[in-house]
Amino acid sequence: MRHNRSLQKRLGVGLTLGATLLWLLGVAASGLVAQHEMNEVFDSALEETAQRILPLAVTDILNRETATGSRTAPALKEHDEYLTYVVRDRQGALLLQSHDADPDVFAALPREGFTDTPTHRIYGASAVSDTIYIEVAEPLAHRREAALEAGLALLAPLFILIPVSLFGIWWVLRLSLRPVVEFQQSIESRGASDLSPVNQDGLPEEFEPTAVAVNRLLERLNRALDAERSFTANSAHELRTPLATALAKVQRLKTQLEDQHLRKNVVEIEEALRSLSTLSGKLLELAKAEGGGALSQSPHNLVPILAMIARDFESRTPDRIRLTLPEGEVQSLLDPDVFAILIRNLIENALKHGDKQQPVDVSLTGAGILRVCNGGDIVPPDQLALLRNRFSRYDTKAAGSGLGLAIADAIASGSGMTLHLRSPASGRADGFEAEVNVTHAGGNSGPCT
Known part of the structure; x- marks a missing residue:
């Protein structure tokens, strides 16, 4: 079974869902743009870190008394590193690494530029005629965490803005459709005999033709009903006098007849006239009942x-x-x-x-x-x-x-x-x-x- 919903409810629900969806799409688009920009910043940080550390690492390696063996860069204090690095030669031999670096994260042979592994983003650079390579790695989990925090920061204001916007939508709709609701109530509240014109003041332009058509229909219906009631009442009223006269004459005639057969016929005529007189009275009552x-x-x-x-x-x-x-x-x-x-x-x-x-x-x-x-x-x-x-x-x-x-x-x-x-x-x-x-x-x- 089809259930009709009010225009106010349809617009309210539709605009509410539409505004909410647009807010969420806007947040999603902003999050994607922010994530792209953050990735560029993180890549730039990887590249800048490699470019700054590589000269220092080359100087340290060339000044060693023995050119072989690896060394771990000391940390001033214990801390978790978001960026770890290793310095290797062309064959992949480890020469230097940060204190928290995991050599298994990196490939067997060093490479220049950006590369991705399932867990890290790596940038490689070389020096001394491509004999010494540095690779800086950043966990992808760190980037995802940063993107999530940025998305939540964009989403948090919506918990306030969405209810405020929804309240604003419902308030504006209620205010705008108030004349339409009053128009509806004025039609619903009137009785079956009330055919007076409905008030169309303040209605939106889209509803004015409806109000005009309703008033024209009510006017035509009122004229038709008035004509019907007038005809019924006038007909019944005009019949009462001749019926009463005819009934009186028949009753007088009945008293003057001695022939039983004729008397019986006159009695039947009398009953018919009484029935017709009663019917005219009922028609008058019906006209009064329907007259409002x-x-x-x-x-x-x-x-x-x-x-x-x-x-x-x-x-x-x-x-x-x-x-x-x-x-x-x-x-x-x-x-x-x-x-x-x-x-x-x-x-x-x-x-x-x-x-x-x-x-x-x-x-x-x-x-x-x-x-x-x-x-x-x-x-x-x-x-x-x-x-x-x-x-x-x-x-x-x-x-x-x-x-x-x-x-x-x-x-x-x-x-x-x-x-x-x-x-x-x-x-x-x-x-x-x-x-x-x-x-x-x-x-x-x-x-x-």
């Missing part, structure tokens, strides 16, 4: 509203409503009229589609959790997800428009709440349950009691 006016400016106590609506249903359907209310108040920013539409649709849905022999449980807790639960057959999960859609109904013989749960879901979404539908109901083996936390309306985190 689900929230009020100040919180209201919803407990008495729920009690009043429950009593109204109880008078029409005795012994079907089982109401449970909290002892204290439940404050919510949900508009009282909108809450009334919400609870009426949930209770109507439970009464119509639930088991007629079982009561409908309506409860509101002190934490603001509203539950409407009824008995009945279990709704399959695939059908449960479709019940939020308009005109969607599960396999049932009960009359209805299929808009009740769509209206409730529109109210919940438009006010920042979530409508949970469950089947079977919580704590039961059958039935259906609708649950919503009314204190979440408008982004509240809890009840005010």
